[in-house]
Amino acid sequence: MYTRIISISREFGSGGRSIGRKVADRLGIPCYDNEIIEEISAQSGFSADYIREAGEYAPGGLLTSAFSHRQYGPNNADMIWNIQYKIIRNLAEKGPCVIVGRCADHILGDKECLRVFIHAGIPFRTQRIARQYGMSVADPERMLVEMDRRRASYYGFYTGKEWGCVQNYDICLDSGTLGIDGCVDIITHLYENQRT
């Protein structure tokens, strides 16, 4: 395979976003994460927070709207999905890049992107969440289970595939055992040594 795009899907708290940024820095290519949300916001008129909730991202009640209110046609979540779909396809056409989350692995497919999934054991992830959010999270383990559940639901609904299932990715890495920098190193090595 030869791909120009790297999509990074990740369990909550596994460091997937940090890995994406570091890989992009090392390869000298852009990393799109919040930029996609801002672009969806600009094109749709919805606020960035609202889009995060409608996506795989933040806790809140909006996600459930992806599964309802369709008797009157596409709902807000569908509208956001359609805009997101076009933005990701346009970004991929612009040139090599890393895209974190937002179902980019599915939107681009295995011909166009190196599909990476980052996961880690619960202790590693709860420690990272506790460091990142401090005392504001009462129960980090519960938070990460809930966030993964939301990502899995969103991904399953819009792609028809199972989130975090090996068959959907070219490479899956445990950031807890391999380390954040270990994962960065493997992905960078793989990208730089692709066989055409």
Added chain:
Amino acid sequence: MYTRIISISREFGSGGRSIGRKVADRLGIPCYDNEIIEEISAQSGFSADYIREAGEYAPGGLLTSAFSHRQYGPNNADMIWNIQYKIIRNLAEKGPCVIVGRCADHILGDKECLRVFIHAGIPFRTQRIARQYGMSVADPERMLVEMDRRRASYYGFYTGKEWGCVQNYDICLDSGTLGIDGCVDIITHLYENQRT
């Protein structure tokens, strides 16, 4: 993490065994596959074919015995498991090596081995099976689904974990998209660049 052992679990037809042999050759360390079966045979008195059937390996009726006849104590499959367990632990103590299959990832655990899972899409695997077994296999796709089911059952029964589930492995690779040599390259690179 720093490990001396590489365990390779694999979907049937994904080329995991070839990858194991090539990785071992490149690193200049032994690769254990059939050697384990022969050693179990020597220690247990069962034939190699019987052991293959009792393990994750070949088609046949014996596998089902792993799930039955326990009212009279451990059955043959349990006896083979116990011998296999000790052999794999002894091999790991002897020095760096690659171990293909036989639940080595579970027997050694994440502290002691780099746990690799190799998978690939059905078309890639059916082509490999057809090349390997020729006309002797009437329906390669059915064969690989059946073999994966057997491996999953065996693994699940003796480890209590789900076979092929990302959380049980440090790295999962799609040999269909990355190529056999691409997988060999990544595993070798990872092993040689481990962070202590």
